Each structure stands twice: as C-alpha cells, then as structure tokens.
Amino acid sequence: MSEQLSHRRLSGRIVIATHNAGKLREMRELLQPYGIEAVSAGELSLPEPDETGTTFIANALIKARASAIAANLPAFADDSGLCVDALGGDPGIYSARWAKEAGDFPKAMAHIEGLMQAKGATEPAQRKAHFVSALALVWPDGHEETFEAKVFGRIVTPRGESGFGYDPFFLPEGYDRTFGEMSSDEKHGIPADGSQALSHRARAFQILARACLS
Numbered sequence: 001m002s003e004q005l006s007h008r009r010l011s012g013r014i015v016i017a018t019h020n021a022g023k024l025r026e027m028r029e030l031l032q033p034y035g036i037e038a039v040s041a042g043e044l045s046l047p048e049p050d051e052t053g054t055t056f057i058a059n060a061l062i063k064a065r066a067s068a069i070a071a072n073l074p075a076f077a078d079d080s081g082l083c084v085d086a087l088g089g090d091p092g093i094y095s096a097r098w099a100k101e102a103g104d105f106p107k108a109m110a111h112i113e114g115l116m117q118a119k120g121a122t123e124p125a126q127r128k129a130h131f132v133s134a135l136a137l138v139w140p141d142g143h144e145e146t147f148e149a150k151v152f153g154r155i156v157t158p159r160g161e162s163g164f165g166y167d168p169f170f171l172p173e174g175y176d177r178t179f180g181e182m183s184s185d186e187k188h189g190i191p192a193d194g195s196q197a198l199s200h201r202a203r204a205f206q207i208l209a210r211a212c213l214s
C-alpha cells in the first residue's frame, strides 16, 4: 500500500483548535484552497485544555483531541517553538511560557541571549537553533494523524520588524536575513512549484496536505 493510502483524507467542516487570532488567520489561509470550511475553538467557545505534554506532538494532540470531542468535528491543532542547541533545546515546548514570564518577546530574547553568553555560545557554530512545528488532525471517532517539521538556523542579534514572536532572533541556514526581516510570503508561503517551503509551519503543512488533503 502506498504511504498516501494509509492516511485519512480531510474534507468538509473542521474546527481549528486555537483561541489565537493570528494562528487562526494563518491556518484558514492554508486550508482555504482545499475547500475546507473552518470554525475555531474560540468561535465555538470551547474550553482551552492545559498543554501538559512533554513533546510538540503531544501538545498538538491534546488541543486537537479536546476540540474534536467538544465540537464533534475533525479538529486541526498546532504546537510550535524555538529550540536552542546551547541551551539543551530550551525554550522548546516552553517558548510561549518563557515569553509570558519575561514580559514580552524582546525581553525573552534578551534572557535567552544572556543564558547563551553564560554558556560561552558566542561563535556562530555555537549558536545553532531550530524552530519546530507539530500539526495534529483528530477525528471524533478517535482517528489521529500527526506531522512535524523543522527549520534550522542560528540565533543572532534581533533584526527586523516583520513576523511575530522570536522571528527577529532567528537566521535560517542559507539566508542573510532573519525571519523578522522577511515578508510573510517569503517565510510562510507555499511555493507553487512544489518545492520546500521555508518556515517550520509551512513545511509541516506541506506534509499534511500531501497526506490528508486533495
């Protein structure tokens, strides 16, 4: 059996398991070309589950399972974060929490920079990092599909006003501009020629689309 046949196809109406307006917009844009009608967990006033998993996939599944059961619809969720090699992969699944605890993203980036300096991670080769995106699709009958993708690069002095979160801090491998200096299309766009997208989220979505969308 081909790999494609072992996946379940997604169609019709789904719930996007997020209460975040920015993520909702991005996910709707990604799904819209496939004729998927998406409502969000926020719009349906579904409760937000605690993200108690220890991996990106586990947390994406927690969110998708909660919405699939509550809405009785297939549910789509993501979990993502920035992993810094010199910090043993931190902040990782705690990327959002670190920013909240620091007060804002510039403060969180300054905090991470301080930790890296304390470890002596000053040379480019010591400053490797990657973003991870995990996507989960869960159907009300319990069927589950998960996808994960990464983009590798390194931590630099923050540059650029575009994007969100840790974007200004991350220079993808092979580029001389940070995510914060790129247009959203350059960072998140899905190339029409079928080549690999740049961002972790767009890459994970490409894998999901090949498996579950048509």
Ligand code: IMP
Binding pocket: 078, 079, 080, 081, 082, 095, 096, 097, 099, 131, 163, 164, 165, 166, 167, 179, 199
């Ligand atoms: P969650 O997926 O909602 O748990 O949060 C992910 C955290 O990682 C948030 O703090 C985001 O700002 C950050 N993050 C995830 N993807 C990106 C990205 O593409 N650029 C910048 N920050 C990101």
